[in-house]
Amino acid sequence: MLKRFIIQRFLPGRDEKPYWQEYTLNCDPSWVVLDALEAIRRQDPSLVYRRACRHGICGSCAMNINGHNRLACETRIAALPNVIKIRPLPGFPIIRDLAVDMKRLYENVAYVKPYLIIHSPLPEKERLQSPDERKKLDGLYECILCGSCTSACPTFWANKGFLGPTALLKACLFFMDSRDEGLKERKRLLKAKEGLWECHNIANCVEACPKGLNPLRAIITLRKKMLKKQND
């Protein structure tokens, strides 16, 4: 399969602004976009992108492929048109080519305290959690921090104080965990920062998530939790 790749290149400091570079490749039908990038880099070792696990669990290779935020390692070439346009995740500063600086996302994730808050003494063995209680974490704990959702969120682009869907999904995970004892603190944190109520329900995050998670639903769940007055 002959495919044309149009890739955005940019090296801040050297290049005045981003530019497009074209490569034509003969691709195997089994290839994913990451295979093509690796093949391109054999000819042009200066092309920069992130990758690690190659099968959709490490979250390194999120990029914008033909207008959609996708993991390069999971996006099959055969399912794409003959011209494939690749640019870095929007909404983050570019370090070089397809590698962006996700510091803001990471800081927001850290802000929501992505860990259990516990006050009670721990038992000798495991704490008990029923399968139903555990089920409430499904659809939340699987996030791979790839940044696809946050990068697709216009509110995140426009509002520099906005937490963004990744951080809010993480926040929701700990609201839902029956083992967590930090409800009061978590509510205070969410109130103190723009996030929950600034989301305009655009739902780009839902379309963007490569793991089929639904950050918007998590945001709505959080809103309900915030409005509910119990034990706080």
Next chain:
Amino acid sequence: MIEHKHEIVIIGAGIAGLAAALEVAIAGKDVAVVSKVFPTRSHSVAAQGGTAAALGNMEEDHWQWHFYDTVKGSDFLGDQDAQAFFCQEAIKTAYFLEHIGVPFSRTEDGRILQRYFGGHYSNFGQGKPVRRACLAADRIGHAMLHTLFGQCLHYKVVFYNEFLATHLILHDEGCAGFLAWSLAEGKMHIFQAKAVLLATGGYARLFEISTNSAINTGDGMGMVLEAGLPLEDMEFVQFHPTGLYPWGFLISEGVRGEGGWLLNNDGERFMSRYAPEKIELAPRDVVSRAIQSEVKAGRGINGKPYVHLDITHLPDELIKEKLPQIREMCLKFAGIDPKRHPIPVAPAAHYSMGGIPVNINCEVLWNGKEEPLPGLFAAGECACVSIHGANRLGTNSTMECAVFGRRAGKQMAKMVDKRDFLPLPNRTLKEKMEEIKELLTRPSRQNITEIRERLQKSMSQNCGILREKWGLMKQLEILHQLKIAFKEVGLRGESLVFSLAFQQALELKHMLNLAEAIVRGALARTESRGAHYRTDFPQRDDQNWLKHTLIFKKGNQFVLDYKPVVITQFQPEERRF
């Protein structure tokens, strides 16, 4: 050069590195983690099926049974003092992991859910399989790593992400620190520390078809070898029986644990011929060789080098609840629904049993034998304690990372008060900087990716699941050629900002050395044991080879040495399944 000073610095942010960092931070010491990738991208994240602990949540189980299985699984090459310690600690560690928040799947009464895995049996191998793998659906690595990372944020661990450690700085009195390359800036940094922990992972990327991340190039082991320290049991490389064909992505052993069958082209459950009792739940080395034999005998699917892993008979619910990631991968990559079609699988390089020789306190040993090197520690896949000996049991690796990561953390926290920073020897620093400068100024006459691919292809061909003398000799010659080619690799004119080329050049240097260590160990070891199988010496030979290999690099020469295996309780016996 930018200088940093921390009491304790950990290289690597997988489960071992983060477990260690957490212990150090809880103890209130000054700790930093230096990682080649953002922590949650570390390859621990890809572990699927479960983590081992004889909790007995499903049926009777005891750490002693786990101990026996680990010893037998290791083909009697593991050190039994360490193995016994590990199996006891695993239980406490599983509870610790639950306490810090790992989202384990649960039993009806709310305890940690456990599943079957290869090599885990009751009653010292005599009884039925036992459910010992603590699971979080089929994402145990993700669950553990993200939880540990969250806890590290809680305890304010300092992270240097996307920093590639390049050289250890040793001193007559121990480890003084190390050099690292900051990828985003393209600059060298120097880290001075009272204690350094290597938690840099394995080297299964040395092979063409591998379950491993592109980053698993054995950098920590490469640095150790270069610093004149030995590596242990490098010839023992685990090939996971079920990599998704043709890519090699991991298809968890949990799939067989939940009742999956392996079928050849005749639709036969061929494992019953190789392991009549345990069938699909025999240890990995046994199953991988069986698949290889089926393929060789022409019973691969449609004559191709793979077999089928069939779960079409399993309930829909079970697949969705307990194997969701497997299902997703089959759909996304192979375009098949595993409920309707069997999964194409073939063995893929998966795990490095060998590594940096350490004692039970995770201290790196000067000569690989007794005397610790002050200030240098290793834990996780890059270390060789040795828990896994010649073959690792499924689910023991994530638990090893957690058990020994924590132990290393505690040891380091204890020792730093009694220890001063060592001065950084100027001459060594200058030497290392010269090497980097040379790489950066040399014009490029050889393609890094091409050398890397030739290395991977030839290692799979000549030093893979089945090995013999002539193939190994040939591989030494190939490595010699590749090392000559590597001298022509240069980065002149390259921008250093986020230079993957620089990273790959550094990785390649280590990969070539590690490959030679593996091949030399494999060539010398004229027996078959665990994952090391010599077609010209198909029997285990306890009389001559019940010993650990140590390999040193002295200049350009590799020197072999050996040390005895620690046997406390279980004498070697024939390994039947």
